Each structure stands twice: as C-alpha cells, then as structure tokens.
Amino acid sequence: MSDRKVRVRFAPSPTGPLHIGGVRTALYNYLFARQHGGDMILRIEDTDSTRFVPGAEEYIIESFKWLGIQFDEGVGIGGQYGPYRQSERREIYKQYVNQLLDAGKAYVAFDTPEELDAKRKEIENFQYDATTRMQMRNSLSLSASEVERLIAEGHQYVVRFLIEPGREVLVDDIIRGEVIINSSILDDKVLYKSADQLPTYHLANIVDDHLMEVTHVIRGEEWLPSAPLHVLLYEAFGWTDTMPRFAHLPLLLKPVGNGKLSKRDGDKLGFPVFPLEWHDPKSGEVSSGYREKGYLPQAVVNFLALLGWNPGNDHSEVLSMEELIQLFDLGKCSRNGARFDYVKAAWFNHQYLVNQPDEAWVPSLQKILEENGIVSTPEKMAEVVRMMKLKVIEYTDGEGNKKKRNISFVSDLWPLVRFFFVAPDSIDREDKFVRKNWKEGTAAEMKQLAEVLSGIEDFSVEGQKQVVDAWTEENGMRPWNAWRICLVGAGQGPDMYELSAFLGREETLRRMQFAIDTLG
RNA sequence: GGCGCUUUCGUCUAGCGGCUAGGACACAUGCCUCUCACGCAUGGAACACGGGUUCGAUUCCCGUAGGCGCUACCA
Numbered sequence: 001m002s003d004r005k006v007r008v009r010f011a012p013s014p015t016g017p018l019h020i021g022g023v024r025t026a027l028y029n030y031l032f033a034r035q036h037g038g039d040m041i042l043r044i045e046d047t048d049s050t051r052f053v054p055g056a057e058e059y060i061i062e063s064f065k066w067l068g069i070q071f072d073e074g075v076g077i078g079g080q081y082g083p084y085r086q087s088e089r090r091e092i093y094k095q096y097v098n099q100l101l102d103a104g105k106a107y108v109a110f111d112t113p114e115e116l117d118a119k120r121k122e123i124e125n126f127q128y129d130a131t132t133r134m135q136m137r138n139s140l141s142l143s144a145s146e147v148e149r150l151i152a153e154g155h156q157y158v159v160r161f162l163i164e165p166g167r168e169v170l171v172d173d174i175i176r177g178e179v180i181i182n183s184s185i186l187d188d189k190v191l192y193k194s195a196d197q198l199p200t201y202h203l204a205n206i207v208d209d210h211l212m213e214v215t216h217v218i219r220g221e222e223w224l225p226s227a228p229l230h231v232l233l234y235e236a237f238g239w240t241d242t243m244p245r246f247a248h249l250p251l252l253l254k255p256v257g258n259g260k261l262s263k264r265d266g267d268k269l270g271f272p273v274f275p276l277e278w279h280d281p282k283s284g285e286v287s288s289g290y291r292e293k294g295y296l297p298q299a300v301v302n303f304l305a306l307l308g309w310n311p312g313n314d315h316s317e318v319l320s321m322e323e324l325i326q327l328f329d330l331g332k333c334s335r336n337g338a339r340f341d342y343v344k345a346a347w348f349n350h351q352y353l354v355n356q357p358d359e360a361w362v363p364s365l366q367k368i369l370e371e372n373g374i375v376s377t378p379e380k381m382a383e384v385v386r387m388m389k390l391k392v393i394e395y396t397d398g399e400g401n402k403k404k405r406n407i408s409f410v411s412d413l414w415p416l417v418r419f420f421f422v423a424p425d426s427i428d429r430e431d432k433f434v435r436k437n438w439k440e441g442t443a444a445e446m447k448q449l450a451e452v453l454s455g456i457e458d459f460s461v462e463g464q465k466q467v468v469d470a471w472t473e474e475n476g477m478r479p480w481n482a483w484r485i486c487l488v489g490a491g492q493g494p495d496m497y498e499l500s501a502f503l504g505r506e507e508t509l510r511r512m513q514f515a516i517d518t519l520g
Numbered sequence: 521g522g523c524g525c526u527u528u529c530g531u532c533u534a535g536c537g538g539c540u541a542g543g544a545c546a547c548a549u550g551c552c553u554c555u556c557a558c559g560c561a562u563g564g565a566a567c568a569c570g571g572g573u574u575c576g577a578u579u580c581c582c583g584u585a586g587g588c589g590c591u592a593c594c595a
Contacts, residue, residue: 013595048594113593125522127591158593176525185523185591193593201595225524225590250526251588260588306544310533314543317532334533336526337588344532344545354558390558416556433555480554491555 006038008216011045014056017278021252024304029218030069031328042074044085049196063275067297081212093199096207097192105236108157109138127187130165156194169228174247175333181228206233217244224248253337261340271342294409299349307338358385364410374421387494424489433491437481443516450512459505461497486515
C-alpha cells in the first residue's frame with residue numbers, strides 16, 4: 001500500500017442534517033488527505049431507502065462549502081470512479097454479491113424479518129451464525145431444488161455472508177493498534193437486502209472502497225466492532241493486498257452527563273450540533289446551526305480539530321487550516337471519547353472574531369441594526385466595531401447563572417452598541433454605577449462641562465482631549481464617569497472622547513441636558 | 521447479558537521507565553484604568569483502584585471498577 005496514492009472518503013447517509021461529529025470525521029479525512037497530497041472523495045451512502053430525507057445531500061455539500069473542506073471528487077463534483085451515490089451503483093453490487101455466492105462465501109436466506117424477530121424472542125442472544133444457520137431457512141439448510149423453487153415462486157430472500165467460525169481476525173488500526181477478534185462472535189451479516197434490492201452498508205462499503213481505490217478508512221469508533229467483518233470481506237473478495245488501513249476515531253460525548261453528543265444536548269445547553277441551520281422537511285422543526293449562530297467557519301474547524309487530537313506540548317491552539325494540515329497526525333489522535341466543550345468553541349470564535357478586520361463585522365452588525373430599526377453607514381459601523389469588539393457580554397449559562405464572557409459572536413453586540421445609535425430614554429437612579437458617580441454637585445459639573453464642550457472648535461477626539469484635559473486638570477475634576485452616565489446611561493462603553501466625537505456635539509449636549517434634567 | 525474500545529486537573533490534552541506531571545478552556549486573585557472590558561501576572565486544580573514486572577512506575581503486563589460503542593433486511 002505504501003506506493004499507492006493516498007485516497008480517503010467521507011461517506012455520509014442522507015438521513016438528515018450532518019452531525020457535528022460527522023463534520024469532525026470529515027475534517028480529519030481532509031487534513032490527512034491534504035497532508036499526503038491525496039484525494040478526498042464524497043460518497044453518499046443512501047442504501048437505506050426508508051431513511052432517505054430530501055435535502056440532506058444538498059445540506060451536506062453546502063456545509064462543507066461553508067467550512068472550507070473541499071472534496072476532490074464525488075457527488076456534486078464528479079470523477080473517474082463514479083457514480084458516487086450508492087443508489088446508482090445497484091448493478092455493481094449485484095455483480096459482486098453474485099461473485100460471493102458463486103464462490104460459496106455467501107448464501108441466500110429466506111427467513112422473514114418476522115421469523116427472525118420470533119427467533120430472537122424465543123432464544124436469548126440469538127445470532128445467525130455457524131451454530132444456528134442450519135436450523136434456518138437458507139440455501140445451506142435447504143436442498144438446491146427447494147431453493148430454486150422458492151426463488152421461482154418469488155419468495156423474498158437476503159444474501160448472508162458465510163462466516164467461518166474460530167478464526168482470529170486481525171484489524172490493524174492506526175489509532176488503536178492491533179485489535180484481534182474471534183470470528184465466532186460475528187454473525188452471518190446480511191449483505192443484500194430483499195426489501196429494497198440494495199446492499200447493506202457492509203457490502204457496499206467494501207466494494208466501493210475497493211473500486212474507488214481508497215487507501216485509508218478514517219471513521220467513527222462505532223464502526224470498530226464491524227471492522228473484523230470488513231476484513232473478512234476483503235479476504236473473501238481476494239482484495240487483502242489493497243485493503244485500506246483503518247483509523248477509528250473516538251466519539252464526541254455530551255458536555256455533561258453520560259452518553260454521546262446528541263441534538264437534545266444542544267437544545268438544552270444552547271449550542272448547535274449541526275454546521276448549518278436545518279429545517280426538517282417532515283416535522284418542520286428547525287435546528288440551529290453554527291453558521292447562523294454567528295460562528296466563523298475557521299473557528300469551528302479549529303475547535304473540532306482539537307477535539308480528539310492535539311499538536312502536543314505547548315503549541316498554540318489557534319491554528320489555521322494550513323497549519324492543521326501540516327501538523328495533523330492520525331497516530332496522535334486520542335483513543336477515548338471527548339466531551340463537547342462548547343464554552344471553548346465560543347472562545348475559539350472570539351479569537352477569530354477579534355482578529356478579523358473591523359470591516360468584516362459590518363455586514364452582520366448592519367443586519368443586527370436593521371433588526372432594531374437603525375440605519376447607519378459602513379464607516380460608522382466599522383468605527384463602532386473598533387471601539388467595542390473587545391468588550392464582554394453577560395450571558396446565562398445552562399444552569400441559569402449569570403456569567404460574563406468575551407464577545408464571541410457578532411450577535412452579542414447589540415446590547416453593547418445600542419447607545420451609539422439610541423439616546424438613553426431613562427436613567428436608573430438606583431444603579432450601582434449611577435449612585436456612585438452622580439452626587440450632589442454633579443449636575444453643576446456637567447453643566448460646566450457642557451459649556452466647555454460648546455466652546456470647542458475641533459470636536460474630534462484630539463480636539464476635545466486638548467481642551468477638556470486642560471480644564472479638568474485646572475479644576476481638579478474627574479468628570480468621566482458622570483459624563484458616561486449622560487451619554488450611555490450606564491457604566492459601560494468606550495473611551496468618552498471617542499464616544500462624544502462619534503455622537504457629535506449636538507447629540508452629546510442633548511444627552512447631557514437630558515441626564516441633568518432627570519437626575520438633577 | 522455477550523464482544524470490543526477506553527481511563528492524567530471541572531473540560532480538551534502533553535507525557536511514550538527516573539519530570540517540582542506541562543499547555544489550553546473555565547475558575548479565582550492582583551496589576552492596568554474615565555466604566556465594563558481587553559491585556560498582563562499569579563494561583564488553586566489530575567495520573568480510577570489493586571496486584572505484578574523493574575533498582576525505579578503516570579508510563580509495561582494482569583485483574584477490578586467506571587465510561588463509551590456494537591450486538592437490525594440502519595448507517
């Protein structure tokens with residue numbers, strides 16, 4: 001395998017929106033492929049016709065486009081190994097199933113789902129395998145003529161893989177090392193379903209990976225138990241020398257409590273588990289997405305990359321896609337499940353957000369302002385961003401506690417920028433900051449300050465600073481906090497000269513008068 | 521139940537026989553300061569347990585316990 005070109009695939013089922021764990025799996029595939037100058041394939045595994053959800057495939061493609069994960073071939077791109085949608089490969093699978101049948105490595109079975117259910121109820125831990133298959137209705141237990149008759153009569157049947165018991169099957173996993181499993185515990189898996197005349201995952205997966213010349217299968221840990229079956233299938237087809245290497249990734253776990261990360265956790269704790277917002281076509285239910293929530297794709301990628309892998313030592317954790325590609329190492333992936341730390345996800349977003357140029361915030365800020373009925377200019381909005389982007393915001397955590405955190409999302413900005421555009425229409429006299437900074441003679445001081453400001457020719461930050469600083473020094477006054485109450489109505493906001501310059505003389509004086517009138 | 525994977529601060533992790541067990545997020549405190557912050561500094565905080573192997577185990581092996589997954593004509 002060493003001289004083959006690296007080829008990996010991400011193969012989701014179009015059964016709904018792409019789960020964030022799937023995104024990470026795809027990301028690891030991408031990083032690995034790019035690092036080795038290989039190809040990455042997008043294959044749609046739609047062999048379960050009953051679970052097909054319209055729109056899911058488009059959703060998947062759009063998600064990766066947003067995230068900046070590019071496929072080299074596959075659905076929506078094309079390539080030499082297509083078709084890449086499994087439902088369009090029926091004939092191919094049929095051919096390979098027959099090959100197994102002819103070689104006596106698989107057999108047909110007539111047991112209906114109902115019969116199997118009954119069997120499972122009757123016998124505890126029933127398994128369709130070497131110990132039970134002769135008691136079932138299949139081409140091994142039935143005579144050839146009987147089998148022929150049943151087929152001719154149109155009885156539905158499945159094709160099962162004939163597992164030879166008592167063999168030690170070796171799965172060589174890049175992350176977990178050598179995993180050895182005895183074939184006796186495996187059951188005769190259904191390879192070909194009667195219901196929709198399509199193969200099951202196991203068969204389709206092996207045939208496609210072989211035909212598409214996949215060299216590395218990087219997938220979630222939930223596949224580890226069936227990896228021995230896959231190894232056996234490669235053997236049965238005689239493809240062992242080109243069998244891909246496996247890497248089974250640890251799962252993403254709930255932030256709190258037990259179990260793997262689910263959509264419900266996101267709903268409960270207020271974070272998305274899908275890259276994009278998803279509108280369920282059946283239920284009409286809307287699930288939030290990272291994009292709509294205000295996350296930057298680079299932040300999502302960076303955060304996900306570090307959930308289960310780490311560059312080691314004291315390396316900075318803020319890493320671009322290029323850096324990730326360079327540093328990534330499958331062998332250094334951790335083997336145990338990672339709790340989904342959405343607080344850290346917000347921190348990553350903060351990192352990327354504040355390092356964006358201020359202009360990049362403008363479109364989202366504009367949207368927020370519009371929602372609140374405010375129209376502004378791009379210059380003004382960039383100015384506001386410059387003054388406010390390092391501020392913090394209060395939020396309520398999962399337990400209902402009030403907490404503070406960095407601005408992590410553009411959508412956080414509104415409560416922090418409101419006063420730039422809307423004058424305070426009331427001031428809370430009982431507010432801690434107001435009580436501390438608005439005292440007996442404050443109104444008189446503000447009147448004086450207003451007078452000084454009226455007389456300033458150049459109302460820019462520098463112009464004000466010169467005159468007002470001189471004035472405060474002369475009188476030994478510290479008017480800023482009270483002035484802040486006038487212009488903001490509370491103890492927050494940017495530097496006062498910056499704010500008054502932004503508002504302009506007229507608005508500044510008007511707000512000061514309002515405060516003097518209301519607070520006295 | 522059976523089988524497999526797994527176990528270092530609250531969380532993500534570094535470590536690959538000898539370390540004051542390192543970093544990041546979160547938390548706390550201090551400095552800075554016209555507010556809230558940002559930033560900077562400091563601090564608390566971990567090797568699941570029991571046996572081995574070894575001069576020496578967080579590190580290797582075996583148990584126990586916990587966690588996770590699989591056990592469909594789903595992927």
